[in-house]
Amino acid sequence: MNYKQGRYSGFIKPLFAFIDLVIINVSIYLFEIHLNSIYTFCLYISLVWIIISVKNHFYEVQRHTRIIQIIPLLFRQMVFFTIILYAYIGFFKQHDISRLALGNYLVFTFALVSIFKFLTTFLLKKYRAVLRGNTRNVIVIGKNEKTRQLIKTFNKRSDFGYKFKAQFSINDNGFSLEKCFAYIIENDIDEIYFSVAELSNRQINTLIDFADNNLRVLKFIPDNKDIFSKKLKYEYYDYIPILSIRTIPLQEPANKFFKRLFDIFFASFIIVFVLSWLTPILAILIKLESKGPVFFKQSRNGFNYQEFDCYKFRSMTPNEEAHLHQATKGDLRITKVGAFIRKTSIDELPQFFNVLFGDMSVVGPRPHMVSHTNMYAQRVDKFMVRHFVKPGITGLAQTSGFRGEVESDKDIINRVKYDIFYVENWSLLLDLKITIQTFINALRGEEKAY
Known part of the structure; x- marks a missing residue:
């Protein structure tokens, strides 16, 4: 049996985090804040930024995330960063710090980080849409209005980076999950999307077992049925709800x-x-x-x-x-x-x-x-x-x-x-x-x- 070998770059998000850290540290030298120890301050703001980013999921901007969703991310990040940054004055008893210069530093930093955030999001979308980089091969199992909308999204939103390869209809003569599995292996499919409404519980369990045993990502197109009592990750591709059966913390x-x-x-x-x-x-x-x-x-x-x-x-x-x-x-x-x-x-x-x-x-x-x-x-x-x-x-x-x-x-x-x-x-x-x-x-x- 063949198993999936390749994965996608894990360096993009850490690189973005590193650049943000460079921005917030280098910007200090542009303002006369009157710090007693600039190295202590740099260490403090770097640790604070990392902790807030983890809690805020600041770098968890997925390929299907809309630009409008980035704005509250930026707002929460800078609000918490500002509060904890001003706490530095009392915590380290830095009475000579210029509050005005610190405020100017925050506005400048917020502007640069925001520009970089939107720019990188835009460039990544262009990279996937124009150069077809970091694409994922996908198939859809099921044929209804929701699957039609999802396939339309895959084909229309090339910036998402999904390459739609095939659709399998349950109602077609000769349909079988075994044929789907063979197609998935032969065509190196990365992600499987299926309509819960069209599969029996037994078929769903068979599909889950196949995905688990072959290192494929499996995602649901939900309906009103009771699915599973597991923790499911809920996402939107444009306005189409998608459920993931397994969340793996170490993929973050x-x-x-x-x-x-x-x-x-x-x-x-x-x-x-x-x-x-x-x-x-x-x-x-x-x-x-x-x-x-x-x-x-x-x-x-x-x-x-x-x-x-x-x-x-x-x-x-x-x-x-x-x-x-x-x-x-x-x-x-x-x-x-x-x-x-x-x-x-x-x-x-x-x-x-x-x-x-x-x-x-x-x-x-x-x-x-x-x-x-x-x-x-x-x-x-x-x-x-x-x-x-x-x-x-x-x-x-x-x-x-x-x-x-x-x-x-x-x-x-x-x-x-x-x-x-x-x-x-x-x-x-x-x-x-x-x-x-x-x-x-x-x-x-x-x-x-x-």
């Missing part, structure tokens, strides 16, 4: 930024203060016991099903089955040094280099060997949902008792359930909790750490 640029920041700092700390002295010691012990490399490299599937080289300290004697079979209890391939470093999870530490390179995260669904991933993708429902985020050195499933060898289908099914919960409910606090619990488990030792 701000969340992605903070998680990446956490990964870089944590991985750098481990590499500098642990691996720098531990690696030479382990290298000597591993080499003394058996011939072979110190590090073990294995291909695994990560974000969007892309393969990457996952690193470990070698814990087995070199063997041809290392890439095919998991370690089992009493496995004769495991060396004495290997048994210790596996029991304490020390063998996983080189994966912090994978984190630094961007292939992995500190916390996330554990990546499997390529051969096992292909097998589980066929056998375990919604297994592919795990690949909507980066894989982790540790994860919620591992701290919940589902680490190590997969002895039965129950093990992998429960692991996937915890992984999907993590994907849909991510927070930085959850990452910290899992990281701490992993450290505690490593000190205690785990039953399946072999």
Whole structure:
């Protein structure tokens, strides 16, 4: 089975945020505000701007967002920024600050940020409309007035960046979801839109399973029927309501930024203060016991099903089955040094280099060997949902008792359930909790750490 490989640029929104930060920091030098410490002020306003932006969803301007919707975003951003900026005077006891100059700075900054916001929105729309950049292939399932309006929107509003490829009518002779699925795979369709009114609950569930297992985005065209009791994301494309079945917090640029920041700092700390002295010691012990490399490299599937080289300290004697079979209890391939470093999870530490390179995260669904991933993708429902985020050195499933060898289908099914919960409910606090619990488990030792 073929799975979606490519994704869209995740750098556009962080770049816009960076430019806004440059604007609000550089503009300070144009006004005589009489600051005691300009560096403290710059740090303060930068942190304030980021926090307000996250809470205000300032950079969550989607391709279908109308210009009129940007105005209240800008207004809320600048109101909160102004209030907290003037709080700086009392908080840091800056009595010599010129209130007038600070006001002029705010007006100037608001004007520049607003111009940049509208300009970038306009340019992105032109980029998609004229150059056909960053387009997404879409199909529509269903044939009624709402689907007709949606298809008209896709074709008319080229600035949205959607390329309408096909419509499947439920009433056509020979219609089947299997034909739709084959078309989606063969034509590299990114997003599927379907009318809830025309599909049975069984067909909807089949469609959801397909989308989950093939990393496709599925969106509803709602009617008055009761759909699901899940949290649904409600959007408008012009005046057409659209529902998304799954929201993934880590697809939001701000969340992605903070998680990446956490990964870089944590991985750098481990590499500098642990691996720098531990690696030479382990290298000597591993080499003394058996011939072979110190590090073990294995291909695994990560974000969007892309393969990457996952690193470990070698814990087995070199063997041809290392890439095919998991370690089992009493496995004769495991060396004495290997048994210790596996029991304490020390063998996983080189994966912090994978984190630094961007292939992995500190916390996330554990990546499997390529051969096992292909097998589980066929056998375990919604297994592919795990690949909507980066894989982790540790994860919620591992701290919940589902680490190590997969002895039965129950093990992998429960692991996937915890992984999907993590994907849909991510927070930085959850990452910290899992990281701490992993450290505690490593000190205690785990039953399946072999």
